[in-house]
Amino acid sequence: MKTTVFLGAAAVSALIAGAGFAAEGDTLAQVKARGELLCGVNPGLVGFASPDANGNWSGFDISFCKAVAAAVLGDASKVKYIPLTGQTRFTGLASGEVDLLARNSTWTFSRDTDLKLDFIGVNYYDGQGFMVPKSLGVSSAKELDGATICIQTGTTTELNLADYFKANNMTYQPVNIDSNSEGEQQYLAGACDAYTTDASGLAATRAAFANPGDHVILPEIISKEPLGPAVRHGDSNWADIARWTLYALIAAEEYGVTSANIEELAKSSQNPEVQRLLGTTDDLGKMIGLDKDWAKRAIAASGNYGEIFAATIGEQTPIGLARGLNAQWTQGGLMYAMPFR
């Protein structure tokens, strides 16, 4: 009898332990209970997400992870970064390995619907481009007929590339690579004539080269690549938190709230929009299961959208990306935060 009881207990405990594998519905509660945000990031793309020699991550996408952690947990450092390749990222999110995917991923119809993801917004409007060595003497993507091209497998760029060459009646030889670092290595070794990925990724990759000046990014942008963070489909509250954290960062730039003046503005700003954003008057946080100061903490973590952009990938950094489409709507760009009220 004792054996039976023991086996029964073992079976029951196995079942209970097994339930832990399941991706539960309430991500916010899980993150709070864990005391840590699991953020899926690029394994290494300078400017967007890359670890330094001490294993400290930094970059454009990393700053978003920090902002969410600050909003939810009150501490921007309570993030565990989980590097995911182009192939593993969506599986990683769907299986509950990460709570949030901030890994320059393109928002597409099938990913949003069939892959059961929810893109919560666009944090970088991008397009696919080509990089070639200057010595190749190529000045347009139209001259790449017959070229060998390095391409990250499992990305939208793979499909755009096939479509672009087909539409222009050109042929190419793809070299499939799994990560940006592998692509960098193959490209520099000359195993491919051109490297193609999002233009921002090309700029970031080139910035990490020993001689960035020896390589040019061709003028053609062959696709729309709206990059945005994504969460699992089905947890609307968690999606709301991530979405409005992003809007808080964008709105902060619009209203001139920076990491430097945020404390001061929280006390003295007369702008009702800023007051609501920073929780001085209304308690918007309560509506998404957070406290009053959530947005204030998110902005304080690494600054507003403009500050983050300038510090990680902007024109003053080695990556040197102009704001372009990613300027505020008031500046002729597409960055437009929905109203906080």
Next chain:
Amino acid sequence: MTESAPAGPPAPPFRLSMLIYDRHYRSLTIQVVVFILLMLLVSWIVHNTVLNLARLGKDIDFSFLFNRAGYDIPQQLIPYTSDDTHLRAAMVGLLNTLYVSALGCATATVLGVVAGVLRLSKNWLIARLMTIYVEIFRNIPLLLWILIIYAALTEITPGPREYRGENARELFLGLIAPTNRYTAIPSIVAEHSPGALVIGRIEIPWLAIMGIAFFIAAIVLRRIVNARAQRIQNATGRRPTTWWINLALFVVPPAAMAVFFGLHLEVPELAGFNFKGGINVDNSLVALWLALSLYTGAFIAEIVRAGILAISKGQTEAAYALGLSPGWTMNLVILPQALRVIIPPLISQYLNLIKNSSLAVAVGYMDLRGTLGGTTVNQTGREMEGILLMMAIYLAISLTVSGVMNIYNNRVKLKER
């Protein structure tokens, strides 16, 4: 059971505790319990999977296989464009898997037999060299070999552009151009081509079909010639010279074809970014093929050595006593007997090689894992379906190979009558 018990003390009535304490029942009890637990575990895993997929809003649906794939594949044995379906992409990948596996199995067998025999050589240097080969390749993970060979091919060889201009590199022997992407080798083209056999979108050149037909015919004819020579030898004690007939069988038809159709080599030429004309053999294929062959060859060498050592020394001594040379002794006496010991473990090496070929993903060789299990799964988000399908396909390949090899094994194994 109690009724059939022979005379003697009547069997005690059944009590529940006997399930544990009576050795007649105990083993049965344990089996039943273990079986139930196993079933519980399996049903729990299945239930958990279905439940979690449902919770994610995912269903099991294979219709994605008939959607447009949209991506390109570098090496295709059957025609494929990005407009084809995921199913065809999977077929292309499957053929690439079979292709590199077949190449690998053939080379690994040759390497393994040679290394295994030479490791037993009386020549100290050769025997030690083979030992070094076996121990080095057997004891370093296959993935590392694949990556090392690929890196060497990429880093050491020149880019295609270096074959152009004033200080241009010469083609090796004027025919072969190793580059950091592929090795460009010449192809055989016909001046008066008889066209190709067209099956759907697949075109098989008649010349290739003829070549293979002639080769098979030559093998069959060679057997007939040898059988006749054997008969004459048995009858008269004198074996007629047959080597020139055998040689002619294999040389004359291709030579005749070459003259008749005007066959010649098309040397690869640099056009634009890459070599055109000739055949470009991808470095990823070469790296994978070499690594698989060398790695599995080391294991096969050990199997061959063990097989040879399993044959009693008396056999060798008897063969020597009959005046057979060491070469003949090995080919006619030792190896045929050793095969019985060699074949069964050899089957598992072949199966290992086929499954190991899925490491292709490390060098971007688009095999089944790269197409169906890689890009398709990624673009469609059908991980579960893709993986299940891939498991079924690898299982089918392995079972087929092992079935065929078992038939061969039954033919060579010791017939006991």
